[in-house]
Amino acid sequence: MTVCAKPFRQECRRILLLAMPIVVAQFAQTANGFVDTVMAGRVSPDDLAAVAVGSAIWVPVFLFLVGVMQGLTPFVSQYRGQRSHQAIGGLVQQGLWLALPLGGLGFLLLRNMEPVLSLMEVDNAIRPMIIAYLQGLSWGFPAITLFLALRSLTEGMSFTTPVMVVSLIGLAVNVPVNYVLIYGKLGFPAMGGVGCGWATSIVMWLMLVLMVQYCVIFDRKQETGLFRRFAWPDSVVLKSILKLGLPIGLSIFIEVSLFCVIALFIAAIGAQVVASHQIALNVASMLFMIPLSLSLALTVRVGTNLGMSNAEGVQRSILSGLAIILVIAVVNSSVMILFRTQVAGIYTDDAVVIEMAAGLLLFAALFQISDCLQVSANGVLRGMKDTAWPMLMTVLAYWCLGLPVGYILGLTDWVVPAMGARGFWIGLVAGLTAAAIMLSLRVIWRFRRALPMPA
Structure with missing residues (x-):
C-alpha cells in the first residue's frame, strides 16, 4: 500500500490539529487531581489520605462513564462524513437521555460507598471524611455525564478546541473554589479535604453550563437541530449507543482495575517498592495522555472517512496515525531512558526509591511502542464501530497473560527468584505487546472488510 506524500502530510496535520487540544484537555483534567492532592495535603495527612482514597x-467510576459516552463519537463522526448534520442532532439528544440515568447511577454509587470502605478495611479515623468527600462530589456526576454527551458533538465533528478551553477554565476555577471551601473563606465553613469534593462538583456544573452555551451557538452554525427539536428516548438508538459504549467503558474499567490489583500485590513487598512503582506508573500515565489523545483523534478521522465511504482516506488516517504514534513512542522512550533518574528525583529525595523507580522506568520505556500501538489501534477500531472484540482482546492480554506473568515473576520462585515490582512490569510489557499485536491484526482485518480499495 502506498500513500502520496502531500495527502499523507495533510492527514498528519489534521490528526495533530485534532489531537493537540485533546492533549491539553487531558492534562487539565489530570491537573485538577494534582491540585486537590496538594491543597488537601497542606491541611493534614488525614485530609490527604481521605482525598486519595476517595x-x-x-x-474508576468516572472513567467507566466516560467510556460509555464515547460510544456516541463514532456515530457523530460518520454522520459528519455523510454530511447528515440533522441526524447528528437527533443522535446527541439520545445521548443526553442516556447521560441522565448514567449520571444518576454515578450519583447513587458514590453516596453508598460505606460497605466498600468497610470491605477495604479503611481506617475508621478517616472513613467519615471519605464518605463526606464522595457525597459532595456525587452532586457533580449528573452534570459531567451531560457534558460528556455534548463533548461527543463537538469532538465527533472535529472541533476539539472547545473542550480544551472549558477544561482549562474548570482548572482555573477549581483552585480558588478549593481554597474557599477547604479553609472556610467568604462565609463558608472550613471543610478541609471534604471541600475538594464539593469544589469538583461545582467545576463539573460550570463545565456543563459553558458547554451548553457553546453548543447552542455551535448548533446554529452547523444546523444539527439539537436544540430546535425535541425527541423522546428511542430504545433502538440508545441500544446502539450502549452496544458501542459499554465495551469501551468496561475496557477502561478493566485496565484501571488491573493496575489497582498490581498495586495491592506490590503493597505486601515494602514501602520503598510501592513508592518506586507509584512513581514509575505516574510518569508512564502522564506520557500516555499523548498517544491516548491521538487515539481519540483517530476515532474521529476514521469515522469521518468511513462516513464518506472513502477507503483511501481511511487508509491515510491509519498510516498517518501510525507514523505519528511511532514518533511519540520513540520520544517517550528516549525521555524515560535518558532522564529516568532525574524524573524520579522530582518525586522523592530517597536515593533507594530513586534507583528502584529509575530501573522500573526502563521497563516503561520498553513497552512504549506496544502501548502506543494498542491505544491507537483501539482508536481506529472505535472509529469503525468495533468495540466488543477489542474489549475481549484486552481482557485476554491483560488479565490472562500480563497479570499471571507478572505474578509468577514478581512473587514466586517458579521460573526465577521472585523479582518483586520488576516482575509485574515485565508482565505489563507482555500484556501490552500481546494487546498491540491482536488489536493491530484486528485493524487490518476490519479495514479489508469495511471498504474495498479502488483498483
Whole structure:
C-alpha cells in the first residue's frame, strides 16, 4: 500500500490539529487531581489520605462513564462524513437521555460507598471524611455525564478546541473554589479535604453550563437541530449507543482495575517498592495522555472517512496515525531512558526509591511502542464501530497473560527468584505487546472488510 506524500502530510496535520487540544484537555483534567492532592495535603495527612482514597473510588467510576459516552463519537463522526448534520442532532439528544440515568447511577454509587470502605478495611479515623468527600462530589456526576454527551458533538465533528478551553477554565476555577471551601473563606465553613469534593462538583456544573452555551451557538452554525427539536428516548438508538459504549467503558474499567490489583500485590513487598512503582506508573500515565489523545483523534478521522465511504482516506488516517504514534513512542522512550533518574528525583529525595523507580522506568520505556500501538489501534477500531472484540482482546492480554506473568515473576520462585515490582512490569510489557499485536491484526482485518480499495 502506498500513500502520496502531500495527502499523507495533510492527514498528519489534521490528526495533530485534532489531537493537540485533546492533549491539553487531558492534562487539565489530570491537573485538577494534582491540585486537590496538594491543597488537601497542606491541611493534614488525614485530609490527604481521605482525598486519595476517595479519588481511588470515584475516578474508576468516572472513567467507566466516560467510556460509555464515547460510544456516541463514532456515530457523530460518520454522520459528519455523510454530511447528515440533522441526524447528528437527533443522535446527541439520545445521548443526553442516556447521560441522565448514567449520571444518576454515578450519583447513587458514590453516596453508598460505606460497605466498600468497610470491605477495604479503611481506617475508621478517616472513613467519615471519605464518605463526606464522595457525597459532595456525587452532586457533580449528573452534570459531567451531560457534558460528556455534548463533548461527543463537538469532538465527533472535529472541533476539539472547545473542550480544551472549558477544561482549562474548570482548572482555573477549581483552585480558588478549593481554597474557599477547604479553609472556610467568604462565609463558608472550613471543610478541609471534604471541600475538594464539593469544589469538583461545582467545576463539573460550570463545565456543563459553558458547554451548553457553546453548543447552542455551535448548533446554529452547523444546523444539527439539537436544540430546535425535541425527541423522546428511542430504545433502538440508545441500544446502539450502549452496544458501542459499554465495551469501551468496561475496557477502561478493566485496565484501571488491573493496575489497582498490581498495586495491592506490590503493597505486601515494602514501602520503598510501592513508592518506586507509584512513581514509575505516574510518569508512564502522564506520557500516555499523548498517544491516548491521538487515539481519540483517530476515532474521529476514521469515522469521518468511513462516513464518506472513502477507503483511501481511511487508509491515510491509519498510516498517518501510525507514523505519528511511532514518533511519540520513540520520544517517550528516549525521555524515560535518558532522564529516568532525574524524573524520579522530582518525586522523592530517597536515593533507594530513586534507583528502584529509575530501573522500573526502563521497563516503561520498553513497552512504549506496544502501548502506543494498542491505544491507537483501539482508536481506529472505535472509529469503525468495533468495540466488543477489542474489549475481549484486552481482557485476554491483560488479565490472562500480563497479570499471571507478572505474578509468577514478581512473587514466586517458579521460573526465577521472585523479582518483586520488576516482575509485574515485565508482565505489563507482555500484556501490552500481546494487546498491540491482536488489536493491530484486528485493524487490518476490519479495514479489508469495511471498504474495498479502488483498483
